[in-house]
Amino acid sequence: MKDMVLFCGDNNIANPASINVAAAAAATSTGEVVEVEKDADADASASASATAHETANGGVSGAEAAMTSAAAVNQSRMSRNTTRQAGVYISTSTMSKKGYPPAAKAQLSEEEEFFQYQLAKLCSSDSLSIEGLRRLIERHGLKPNDIFIGKSFLAACYNERVTEEIIQCLLEYFPAAGSFTAHGGKIPLHVACLNKNLTLNIVQLLIAADPKSVRSVDSNGRFPLHSLCTNRRLDEKASMEILKFLIEKHPEAVRHADNGGYLPIHHGGSARSPDFCRVLIEAYPGSDRINNERGEYGSLPFHWACAINTVATVEYLYKLYPEAIHHTTSNGGY
Secondary structure: OOOOOOOOOOOOEOOHHHHHHHHHHHHHHOOOOOOOOOOOOHHHHHHHHHHHHHHHOOOOOHHHHHHHHHHHHHHHHHHOOOOOEOOEOOOHHHHHHHOOOHHHHHOOOHHHHHHHHHHHHHHOOOOOOHHHHHHHHHHOOOOOOOOOOHHHHHHHHHOOOOOHHHHHHHHHHOHHHHHOOOOOOOOHHHHHOOOOOOOHHHHHHHHHHOHHHHHOOOOOOOOHHHHHHHOOOOOHHHHHHHHHHHHHHOHHHHHOOOOOOOOHHHHHHHHOOHHHHHHHHHHOOOHHHOOOOOOOOOOOHHHHHHHHOEHHHHHHHHHHOHHHHHOOOOOOOO
């Protein structure tokens, strides 16, 4: 499966000249790339150092340097061909806590280990289908709860070929997978909310399998709602249905700032439509005027819309709060 592109291009981008640097910076500050290998940023270190050197010598402003460094780091992350799905890398070092305990894993037969390998490959491939999944399970004669397949389930949740039937089938045979927690605190609902083909029914299935998932916060301090707000690839109709459902299930999520200080409306302002943002603001009146004081690029939702979203969203947020045009970021930018 192709690596996820966090902030896709748009033919109606508000500020086309800033799209590459601003999008990468937003991916670092508000996007969904999460825990990866400890050395994931190594390839960007030279670029970041060069940027810092240039800043020290007056070559670029502090704001430009920060954005450029973020772009270099994020580009390094996005270009790595790892086994992570939706920016989630599940480290084998965490398996004793998050997946199979080492002792239990040692008890697997060769056939069961081979099944795990085949399932992981299928769930992350472009050939994922309900027919292929059922054939694989039946061929190995598995019964519900025979083995644990948390990582494969996460891969399926992000796979663009996933369907409600596939999720139902996996949960039928491997119910524990519904409450699996990956490295970085990601759960299936977090990952599914990044899928461009997500449906309301899939969300409902995942919450039914793990009712607490809608209130689960990952290591970045984000609820599944935050993940949904960054998903610009999702169809507008589906995204609106899911947005309203998630807010209904956990209304407090719209008021929750992640570790970077960003509310769902900050994420939504960077990636979603005016109608989507309207629902968020109606659920949290005045949130369009909340400046992120904690973030590296302290800013209003309007700033993110100007940087990497469409003109329509920029105009919507501007009409709500015209004074935003005079509001500077923590780096002194407009």
